[in-house]
Amino acid sequence: MQFHHDGYVSGDPRIQPAQGTGVNRPEDLPDEVDVLIVGSGPAGMLLAAQLSQYPSVTTRIIERRAGRLKVGQADGIQARSVETFQAFGFAERITQEAYRITSTSFWGPRDDDPAQIHRTKRTDDDPNGISEFEHLIVNQARVLDYFAEAALHGPARIEPDFGIEFVSQQRDDHPTHPVLVTIRDSGATREQEDAALAAATGLGAEAARLAVNEATAAPATQASEAPTQQIRAKYVVGCDGARSAVRRSMGRQLLGDQAFHAWGVMDVLTVSDFPDVRMKCAIQSAAGSILLIPREGGHLARFYVDLGEVATDDAGKVRTTDIHDTIARANAILSPYTLEVKDVAWYSVYEVGHRLCDRFDDGVDAAGGEREPRVFIAGDACHTHSAKAGQGMNVSMQDGFNLGWKLGAVLTGQSPDALLATYSAERQVVAQNLIDYDKQWSSLMAKKTAELTDPDEMTRFYVDQAEFLYGFRTQYEPSMITGSATHQALAAGFPIGKRFKSYPVARVADANFVQLGHHHRADGRWRLYAFADASGEALARFAEAAPVVLSRFTPADSDEDAVFDVKVVLQDAWQDVDLGAVPPIFLPRTGSLGLVDYEKVYAAIAPRDCQPAAPKMAVGTDMDADIFDARSVSRDGALVLVRPDMYVAHVLPLDAVGELEEFLTGSVLPG
Amino acid sequence: MQFHHDGYVSGDPRIQPAQGTGVNRPEDLPDEVDVLIVGSGPAGMLLAAQLSQYPSVTTRIIERRAGRLKVGQADGIQARSVETFQAFGFAERITQEAYRITSTSFWGPRDDDPAQIHRTKRTDDDPNGISEFEHLIVNQARVLDYFAEAALHGPARIEPDFGIEFVSQQRDDHPTHPVLVTIRDSGATREQEDAALAAATGLGAEAARLAVNEATAAPATQASEAPTQQIRAKYVVGCDGARSAVRRSMGRQLLGDQAFHAWGVMDVLTVSDFPDVRMKCAIQSAAGSILLIPREGGHLARFYVDLGEVATDDAGKVRTTDIHDTIARANAILSPYTLEVKDVAWYSVYEVGHRLCDRFDDGVDAAGGEREPRVFIAGDACHTHSAKAGQGMNVSMQDGFNLGWKLGAVLTGQSPDALLATYSAERQVVAQNLIDYDKQWSSLMAKKTAELTDPDEMTRFYVDQAEFLYGFRTQYEPSMITGSATHQALAAGFPIGKRFKSYPVARVADANFVQLGHHHRADGRWRLYAFADASGEALARFAEAAPVVLSRFTPADSDEDAVFDVKVVLQDAWQDVDLGAVPPIFLPRTGSLGLVDYEKVYAAIAPRDCQPAAPKMAVGTDMDADIFDARSVSRDGALVLVRPDMYVAHVLPLDAVGELEEFLTGSVLPG
Numbered sequence A, B: 001m002q003f004h005h006d007g008y009v010s011g012d013p014r015i016q017p018a019q020g021t022g023v024n025r026p027e028d029l030p031d032e033v034d035v036l037i038v039g040s041g042p043a044g045m046l047l048a049a050q051l052s053q054y055p056s057v058t059t060r061i062i063e064r065r066a067g068r069l070k071v072g073q074a075d076g077i078q079a080r081s082v083e084t085f086q087a088f089g090f091a092e093r094i095t096q097e098a099y100r101i102t103s104t105s106f107w108g109p110r111d112d113d114p115a116q117i118h119r120t121k122r123t124d125d126d127p128n129g130i131s132e133f134e135h136l137i138v139n140q141a142r143v144l145d146y147f148a149e150a151a152l153h154g155p156a157r158i159e160p161d162f163g164i165e166f167v168s169q170q171r172d173d174h175p176t177h178p179v180l181v182t183i184r185d186s187g188a189t190r191e192q193e194d195a196a197l198a199a200a201t202g203l204g205a206e207a208a209r210l211a212v213n214e215a216t217a218a219p220a221t222q223a224s225e226a227p228t229q230q231i232r233a234k235y236v237v238g239c240d241g242a243r244s245a246v247r248r249s250m251g252r253q254l255l256g257d258q259a260f261h262a263w264g265v266m267d268v269l270t271v272s273d274f275p276d277v278r279m280k281c282a283i284q285s286a287a288g289s290i291l292l293i294p295r296e297g298g299h300l301a302r303f304y305v306d307l308g309e310v311a312t313d314d315a316g317k318v319r320t321t322d323i324h325d326t327i328a329r330a331n332a333i334l335s336p337y338t339l340e341v342k343d344v345a346w347y348s349v350y351e352v353g354h355r356l357c358d359r360f361d362d363g364v365d366a367a368g369g370e371r372e373p374r375v376f377i378a379g380d381a382c383h384t385h386s387a388k389a390g391q392g393m394n395v396s397m398q399d400g401f402n403l404g405w406k407l408g409a410v411l412t413g414q415s416p417d418a419l420l421a422t423y424s425a426e427r428q429v430v431a432q433n434l435i436d437y438d439k440q441w442s443s444l445m446a447k448k449t450a451e452l453t454d455p456d457e458m459t460r461f462y463v464d465q466a467e468f469l470y471g472f473r474t475q476y477e478p479s480m481i482t483g484s485a486t487h488q489a490l491a492a493g494f495p496i497g498k499r500f501k502s503y504p505v506a507r508v509a510d511a512n513f514v515q516l517g518h519h520h521r522a523d524g525r526w527r528l529y530a531f532a533d534a535s536g537e538a539l540a541r542f543a544e545a546a547p548v549v550l551s552r553f554t555p556a557d558s559d560e561d562a563v564f565d566v567k568v569v570l571q572d573a574w575q576d577v578d579l580g581a582v583p584p585i586f587l588p589r590t591g592s593l594g595l596v597d598y599e600k601v602y603a604a605i606a607p608r609d610c611q612p613a614a615p616k617m618a619v620g621t622d623m624d625a626d627i628f629d630a631r632s633v634s635r636d637g638a639l640v641l642v643r644p645d646m647y648v649a650h651v652l653p654l655d656a657v658g659e660l661e662e663f664l665t666g667s668v669l670p671g
């Protein structure tokens, strides 16, 4: 963590000094804002945390609820999300309080007595070392809390405006703020919400029927009758969930499955003799199937009890499934084991289908003509999928991560407006792939009961698809921010368009062994990694030529690394590096005091030599391979450019400063 | 982290629910308290955090300053302290923001030109794997902040009462609260303190002279003239630093060195071409010597510029050493390198001698007769030593850790009053050893300049003494809470009287690989580890006999693990353990809902098999040795009893429940 560079920071260094719009931020919504985010779920809160790094931008986030989410909804956190949390500064803290999945157990009917289950298989959760981060389970509410903290502690000091409902929006030709938004007081109060929660989670049969299910198409809350009010925005982002009013106001729809699939989902404190009650389990029995997800804190567990496809003429009947029925069903499935529910933290009948919007922005007008997008949707507002693969919250956050820096870059004049069109282009494909995958997985899980003779089919799929499951399959196509693969061979282990996969290196100045990628903070900056050639000659030429080029894209009055954070990875042992001979581009003097930044000079090192105390590593890391070996980086050197959202933008020869400039000219404006 | 066991916790699980005295805690000091802590330095704040776990005890902590410490004083954090932070729940967070020492550089005069320095040696900081935790550098202010958070988030909700000064105390024969304490408003204000700090750290020559040095004998602050007030306490703990008024009121003195040693200490933001400016360095040159400690945040560094022995007739002259002189001297020492100071965060002339009090409590009366101790001193109030070994803050915290649970246990009726006499008995010896060590180290550092022909002497001493340096040499003598070594051979790697040294194990219920010792929270509970025999027969006998015995020492209305947290380490592979067959003592049902605690059943595992993701391990851990091998635990099983302050109390045969009961009878009262 770097701080003190503008003078001594006495308190918590995670709290950045307020700047710009963060200084004396008005309590009430202003009449005009740069960005209006609708909805404080995972997509919206990540966006708020990201935009909090842009204090010259006025961002507000409105939320219909009266306050923070307290319980329920999603809980599966892929390693890709934990990487993202690391960039926002809270990976370690949330990991500490989360449940960590290391192993999955599969249970099925016994051959001799199909009414009784037994364990058929155990698999490692991440046998291939997809990431150095873990696969976690923790309530969505806590994820939102951490993003809320990041948003509040960023220089723009963003906090949600609770109790405000988005009603509609329309575009006009206002010269600066063309989106006219209608909002109103949502009428929500904490008391009502608490009462609804208590009712939904109480063990009384009547109460359970009240369990709301916001993911379904039917409106679950009463519309407010408060008077409406209008505000203007440059950009609006609808992160308002599956029944998105922003999407509706754009005239778009979720298309896909006609029928929904339903689960009885309960977060419960139990006493059970089922031995794997603290393990992730897929349980199939004659009585049905359960996905069991142990939860944070050592006692809580979530049971997804499969309620099957919802008939098209169901008319909400499935939603009245009583929690007692769900518990009874769980007991039947678990036989010979029993489950005594001591307390219900949350209960919901979760009905969801595979549905997708064909476009995530308003970049076409009513007549079908292309235009500059001003309104976006993200997360469940544009795609929904089954709970089985635990993707919902994760993909929604990545939507937000993809869009956040783009809005920041355009609004601060760092990038051309055209950048914003890449959001829908990039993320719609991801959502489509996800839905295809999820369908396959769901049908496999459904098929299983009938096919117990090959218990490996499902586990094989599960393991093969781990890269997908953990959020690392995404690969963006060439565009203004993603280069072509011409020079990919120079760094084959950093595929262009995929997320930059970290690896241990030695930080020269303080001999700390660190994950190179963990220095990538969600601060809107690009990262340029110069992998040195063995002789250092090409590196010297790069160090000579690059400052001139990069400074063209960097505002004159800001630090030289304000837009591009340039780091070098040398081939020498860290002990042999003479810091005095390292070119100044890698030891820039920044901040108001012009102090040297020593955290840009790294040396390749084999993990075995990271003594004392190597950083956390992915499973199966070759202890003898340094980053050049492990990521197939040419010993003649290479440049790896990484986008602010951690995706590899380009791979180029170390000497190709001209080509770099050409590429940047498309995506970054002159400073 | 365990939570949710009394029902769902929606917010930050680190914030424990308020209980007892923590509910509606009065803002003003009450007239009577159970424990009055004087001083909110490291010793006092650890005590506050510890006693916050005892909500039936009324604890207050008074502090002369107007608010939190902002900057300065100590910054070296030994691995033993980080272990302690782990027990208080903030090791990971503070590690994240701290500087981490991996290597120490030694610099000396060049042979060809003694006016110029060169690097003579580099040594690993912890080559022997003394702990799985790191050696950190972070400002004392942040350490205090974290303890303040722990104190505030504990059930007793303890917060310092700032601006109150301890004046004196006297014992009388009040039946319950025999310590009558005189206090007053200290008159301190934030404005004054900020002005003093600004003056002390400004670069102006006049200002620098104002640098206060609280560690010296001369009073640095004006005595308040506010009217005094009296309150009564059952116990008083003086954590009020080197010039302790509590010590004075007990009629005790620090004895030792006549002369002090002085350093110009500056926390500075610099630009320098000295290549090791981000490494811990011991620098010797013809112009003097510097101990350079890089600091948190990547830019700050502390320079200890040696000002030598202070003449006995110095009369405070050394204290007027100007910061410009100190900077000039640093430049002379660093030649041919230069140091440009851009900003001074803190500057002090730190004068200190090796001094020690012969007793840390008032357990003798004026006539020399033994009595029950009621007033204690801890930290700098009873021992001071040079800054070179970076021990001050660390040893002070361990004083607090030793005393805290004893006060808690006596005040809650868990242990006999006699327990309190063990505090002075145990800690005075530690302080004496420390001072002996520190003298040796200091004289070696002083000698070095003349003896450059053997640059290894100092580094050898440094490495040999690492166990001491990191805080792990402490070994308490047999007493009512520390057993004799009769059965030590059953677990030779857990020496009785030393801190329990953690090791990786597999938690059976969720297949998480964890450090066994990290489950030890600073919650005042004893830990009893049952290392199973291979056949499990002795374990079965233990599991049969132990509940009866342990319940005798456990209050009937509390959880069965409220006093003793009993865990088992099995020899089987975790996959082979049948949780259904594990005796109930290791799967107790606790909390208001009677939920099963699954985090007490462990299996031995070789670190190599901890896949995916092994826990952090000490350097040099044998990847093939499980905990039985690594800690030389008998394969016939053993019991290891650990005190609430993490020191091994006893090692016994697995079958020796009778001997266990006998031992406990001396230290724990019937429940």
Ligand SMILES: Cc1cc2nc3c(=O)[nH]c(=O)nc-3n(C[C@H](O)[C@H](O)[C@H](O)COP(=O)(O)OP(=O)(O)OC[C@H]3O[C@@H](n4cnc5c(N)ncnc54)[C@H](O)[C@@H]3O)c2cc1C
Residues within 6 Å of the ligand: A038, A039, A040, A041, A042, A043, A044, A062, A063, A064, A065, A072, A073, A074, A075, A076, A140, A164, A165, A166, A167, A212, A213, A214, A215, A239, A240, A241, A242, A244, A245, A265, A348, A350, A378, A379, A380, A381, A386, A387, A390, A391, A392, A393, A396
């Ligand atoms: C009841 C429920 C149960 C779920 N259960 C599971 C599960 O068991 N497993 C799983 O993996 N996933 C589950 N999900 C899905 C998962 O929570 C989502 O995929 C994820 O939250 C999507 O994030 P998001 O930010 O896109 O939207 P959401 O988290 O849905 O956030 C949308 C936010 O917008 C607010 N909002 C909506 N309309 C307006 C408006 N007009 N004005 C202002 N604010 C508005 C909402 O109050 C909400 O806070 C569940 C979702 C819901 C709603």
Ligand SMILES: Cc1cc2nc3c(=O)[nH]c(=O)nc-3n(C[C@H](O)[C@H](O)[C@H](O)COP(=O)(O)OP(=O)(O)OC[C@H]3O[C@@H](n4cnc5c(N)ncnc54)[C@H](O)[C@@H]3O)c2cc1C
Residues within 6 Å of the ligand: B038, B039, B040, B041, B042, B043, B044, B062, B063, B064, B065, B072, B073, B074, B075, B076, B140, B164, B165, B166, B167, B212, B213, B214, B215, B239, B240, B241, B242, B244, B245, B265, B348, B350, B378, B379, B380, B381, B386, B387, B390, B391, B392, B393, B396
């Ligand atoms: C100015 C200074 C510089 C230091 N520099 C270094 C260094 O460079 N390196 C190093 O390793 N160590 C240094 N130390 C030592 C290190 O800080 C101590 O070893 C450590 O703080 C001891 O902790 P403690 O809790 O015993 O006492 P302290 O941290 O000294 O805390 C004592 C507290 O008691 C308060 N107090 C004192 N008298 C009263 C009273 N009558 N009533 C109420 N409150 C009172 C004080 O305000 C203070 O907050 C320094 C200490 C000081 C004071």
